Amino acid sequence: MGILLSIIRTSLWDFSRNLLRTFLTSLGILIGVSSVILLVSLGVGLKNYIGDQFENLGSNILIVMPGQIFGNSMSQGGNFSGITFTEKDFLNIAKIKGIKAVAPAYVKTVTAAFEGKTEIGSYYGTTADIFSMRNLEAEYGEVFLPGDVSKRKKIMVLGPKIAEKLFGNKEDAVGKTVKIDEQGFRVTGILRSKGGGGFGGPDFDSFLYIPYKSSPKINQEKKFSVINFQADKESAIEKTKDSVTALLEKTYDEEDFSVIEQSQIQETVTSIFAILNSVLVAIAAISLVVGGIGIMNIMYITVTERIREIGIRRAMGATRNNILMQFLFEAVFLSTIGGSFGLLLSYLIVLIGSRFFPLAIDVMSVAAALTVSTSIGVVFGVLPARKAALLSPVEAIRYE
Amino acid sequence: MIILDHVNKIYQIDGEEFYALRDISLEVKEGEFTAILGPSGCGKSTLMHIIGLLDTPTSGKLLINKKNVTKLDDNELSRLRNEFAGFIFQQFNLINKLTVLENILLPTIYSAKKYTYDPKTRALELMDRFGIINKQKSYPNKLSGGQQQRVAIARALLNEPKIILADEPTGNLDSKTGRTILDLIRELNQKESITVVLVTHDREIAESCRRHISMLDGKIV
Numbered sequence: 001m002g003i004l005l006s007i008i009r010t011s012l013w014d015f016s017r018n019l020l021r022t023f024l025t026s027l028g029i030l031i032g033v034s035s036v037i038l039l040v041s042l043g044v045g046l047k048n049y050i051g052d053q054f055e056n057l058g059s060n061i062l063i064v065m066p067g068q069i070f071g072n073s074m075s076q077g078g079n080f081s082g083i084t085f086t087e088k089d090f091l092n093i094a095k096i097k098g099i100k101a102v103a104p105a106y107v108k109t110v111t112a113a114f115e116g117k118t119e120i121g122s123y124y125g126t127t128a129d130i131f132s133m134r135n136l137e138a139e140y141g142e143v144f145l146p147g148d149v150s151k152r153k154k155i156m157v158l159g160p161k162i163a164e165k166l167f168g169n170k171e172d173a174v175g176k177t178v179k180i181d182e183q184g185f186r187v188t189g190i191l192r193s194k195g196g197g198g199f200g201g202p203d204f205d206s207f208l209y210i211p212y213k214s215s216p217k218i219n220q221e222k223k224f225s226v227i228n229f230q231a232d233k234e235s236a237i238e239k240t241k242d243s244v245t246a247l248l249e250k251t252y253d254e255e256d257f258s259v260i261e262q263s264q265i266q267e268t269v270t271s272i273f274a275i276l277n278s279v280l281v282a283i284a285a286i287s288l289v290v291g292g293i294g295i296m297n298i299m300y301i302t303v304t305e306r307i308r309e310i311g312i313r314r315a316m317g318a319t320r321n322n323i324l325m326q327f328l329f330e331a332v333f334l335s336t337i338g339g340s341f342g343l344l345l346s347y348l349i350v351l352i353g354s355r356f357f358p359l360a361i362d363v364m365s366v367a368a369a370l371t372v373s374t375s376i377g378v379v380f381g382v383l384p385a386r387k388a389a390l391l392s393p394v395e396a397i398r399y400e
Numbered sequence: 401m402i403i404l405d406h407v408n409k410i411y412q413i414d415g416e417e418f419y420a421l422r423d424i425s426l427e428v429k430e431g432e433f434t435a436i437l438g439p440s441g442c443g444k445s446t447l448m449h450i451i452g453l454l455d456t457p458t459s460g461k462l463l464i465n466k467k468n469v470t471k472l473d474d475n476e477l478s479r480l481r482n483e484f485a486g487f488i489f490q491q492f493n494l495i496n497k498l499t500v501l502e503n504i505l506l507p508t509i510y511s512a513k514k515y516t517y518d519p520k521t522r523a524l525e526l527m528d529r530f531g532i533i534n535k536q537k538s539y540p541n542k543l544s545g546g547q548q549q550r551v552a553i554a555r556a557l558l559n560e561p562k563i564i565l566a567d568e569p570t571g572n573l574d575s576k577t578g579r580t581i582l583d584l585i586r587e588l589n590q591k592e593s594i595t596v597v598l599v600t601h602d603r604e605i606a607e608s609c610r611r612h613i614s615m616l617d618g619k620i621v
Contacts, residue, residue: 006502006509013497312493315454316555317482317510320474393454394446397493 003322011330014302022334025298028291029338029376033369034346035284040365041350043277045358047270054266056194057204058134060100060234061262062241064093064227064248068258083256084223087212089248093229096243098236103130104212104224112208113179114166121162122203123180125212125219131157133230134194134204141174141189149211156185160193161205178208181217185210237261288372291338292380299331299384310388311396324389331381332374339373401562401595402428402451407460409446409618420446421457422618430562431593433586437606438615444599445567447615451597452565453481482511486556488585490568492548494540494555500527501536504555511559519558526554530584546577553584563595564588570605582608 015022066083090104106125111118130136131143143157156178160170167173170190177184185208194204212222231240241259248257303310310323343366350359409421420443428434428451436444449455450462453469462470469480487493494503504523508515527533530550532543540548549569556564566585570578582605589596598609606612614621 003509006506010495010497017497308493309495312495313506313510314478315452315481315487315493316507317478317559319478319510322478322510394449397454397489 003325007326007329010326011333014330015333021298022337025294025334026338026341028294029288029335029373030291030342030345032284032288032291033339033342033373034349035287036281036372037343037346037361037365037369038349038359039277039280039284041346041359041361042357043274043281044362044365045354045360046273046277048360049358050266050270050273054262056135057262058230060231060237061133062229062231062237062244062259063262063265064089064229064244064257064259066225066257068255083252084225085227085257086224087222089251090224090227092247093227093244096240096247098232098240098243099229100232101129101133101230102227103127103133103229104227105130106212106219106222106224107226108218110180110208110218112162112166114176117166119162119165121208122206123215123218124207124209125215125224126209127212129230130209130228133228136194136204137192138189139192140171141187143189143191144209144211149213152213153211154183154185154214155188155211157189157191157209158187159191159203159205159207159209161203162208163187163190180208180210180215183215183217185214288376292335292376295331295334295377296380296384298334299327299381300387302330303327303384303388306388307391307396307399310391311393311399314391314393315397320389323391324385327385327388328378328381331385332377335373335377335380336370339370342373343369401430401465402426403461403463403466404447404450404457405461405463407450407457407462409443409450409455410458419618421450424460424618424620426613426620428563428595428597430595431589433589433596433598433610435598435600435606435609435612436615437600437603437612439601442615443618444601444615446618448565448567448597448599451563452485452487453477478510479512482507483513483559484562486559486561486564488549488552488556488564488566488569490571492540492545492552492572494548494551496539496541499537499539500532500543500551503540503551504558506555507559513559523554523558526557530554544577545573546581549573549577549581550584553581553588557588557594561594563597566596566598568600569598570600570602 064085085104087104090102093099094102103126106123108123110121110123112121127149128144128146136143138157139160144153144155148155158166158173158178163170163173166178167176173187173190175187177186179185191205212219212224229240229244231237241261245259248259313323347361350361353359404424404426407421407424408419411418411420424447436447438444446455450457457470461468464480464484469477472480495506498506501523504527505519508519524533524536527536530553532547532550532554535543535547535551540551543551564585569585570581573581585596585598588594598605600606
């Protein structure tokens with residue numbers, strides 16, 4: 001007890017006499033710890049954000065796409081061999097038991113014009129099911145109905161982003177006519193914003209939703225690049241997936257299309273970001289090692305400066321272990337100070353930064369940061385402390 | 401109390417053997433006041449370090465209270481050093497970042513000894529006796545040389561050692577202060593019968609001691 005107290009007191013005395021040195025030494029660990037915590041927070045935040053985004057896009061959704069998206073082997077992976085689906089495919093899919101809604105989509109980049117103003121947007125030829133399936137609601141006006149599709153009405157529903165670009169005030173768009181390729185479509189509704197469009201998800205806010213039958217000029221053959229469908233419950237996902245696959249295999253080669261679950265896309269996107277994030281965290285961890293070397297360097301200097309003190313303590317009966325513990329404690333103290341302030345700093349940055357970025361402090365990363373910074377003190381402090389402990393008492397006490 | 405039996409201390413310098421001590425056999429009896437006299441480099445300090453367990457002989461035996469201590473490990477040596485010997489150095493060797501009182505109490509923090517007295521009370525009594533009681537909270541570098549050496553003596557006495565080892569204790573003091581410090585050490589020997597081994601190059605000091613040993617080139621002459 002007496003030893004510990006004396007060790008703490010002499011360490012504090014030393015630190016207070018060399019405030020600048022103590023600060024600079026801990027700074028390395030401070031920067032390392034805070035960058036690791038920040039990057040982990042960014043990773044966790046991003047994962048949550050992606051999860052929320054996909055949640056927003058509706059549940060139990062499957063997507064039929066051309067090519068092999070998740071190939072079993074490298075040679076098949078990412079084969080986008082361009083088949084398109086037909087109206088017949090989608091009508092047949094709609095008949096399958098367990099499928100609640102089907103929304104095929106023909107997507108094309110087009111120029112939308114209103115009273116001489118033009119904007120680039122994404123034409124999205126589809127059915128009325130898309131709105132219920134994707135939880136899309138009209139903020140102003142109304143979305144179109146299945147009846148509007150069969151009547152081939154020349155109408156459209158605008159995503160809020162494109163509506164704002166064309167009209168300035170979104171509300172003004174309802175009832176106006178927007179031209180695409182010289183065809184006029186009356187705007188019936190403006191959607192509530194879904195956000196997103198960033199991390200791999202589709203940008204629903206920039207689409208121009210038009211009944212697929214209403215625009216023969218743009219999509220003459222009624223082809224679809226994608227067919228979205230929704231299972232009526234989670235347990236039906238696998239079964240409907242198999243049924244749809246079996247159905248399409250009658251028409252297409254099995255390698256030319258894939259039926260994927262939306263959650264699969266989410267997993268892929270999440271894992272890509274997780275890999276990126278862990279690379280960044282690994283790079284940040286290097287700074288922790290550099291910080292540790294800084295501590296080791298200073299501890300060597302400290303030991304050299306205090307050889308005489310070590311000799312005196314040995315003469316008074318201090319064992320090698322007592323001396324080892326004293327210098328080890330100082331190294332751990334330095335690294336823990338750095339770790340704690342690094343934690344504090346990263347907490348403040350997360351507090352402020354979470355308004356602009358998806359950041360979330362992870363309790364595990366906090367515990368890990370403190371454990372790691374303490375261990376760095378031990379690992380990088382042990383060599384200088386050993387040097388101090390192994391000094392011969394006689395040489396130490398004679399040291400000038 | 402202390403017996404050195406054919407002790408050699410050999411250093412390797414550039415591959416050549418250098419005898420700091422050559423075949424030293426010596427007995428120090430309890431209550432004796434022994435001076436070791438010799439020019440610098442004669443090995444007198446090395447001899448003192450070996451008696452004080454700060455250093456180990458290359459060959460030969462060191463017996464303390466009939467026990468061979470040359471085979472003890474670091475923990476046992478440290479404990480013996482802590483309880484058996486008290487050191488006084490020419491350079492005082494106080495720790496400047498600790499207060500005077502903390503310096504005097506330094507041996508207690510490394511001690512496994514069961515105290516039959518309160519170490520702090522003893523420290524204050526010693527300070528009072530040496531006329532430095534008002535310096536408790538001062539730092540050593542603010543004290544005069546004589547005062548610093550008194551602090552060092554108080555520190556050496558704290559654990560009630562059997563032997564005081566003094567290495568040129570007056571070497572950094574003016575002659576008047578030196579004499580009072582020497583008188584103090586003599587008083588400890590006479591009144592409290594603490595064994596004293598004093599290392600000096602000053603013939604006058606050595607001859608004033610009851611027993612003196614002369615050394616030259618690592619040998620007793």
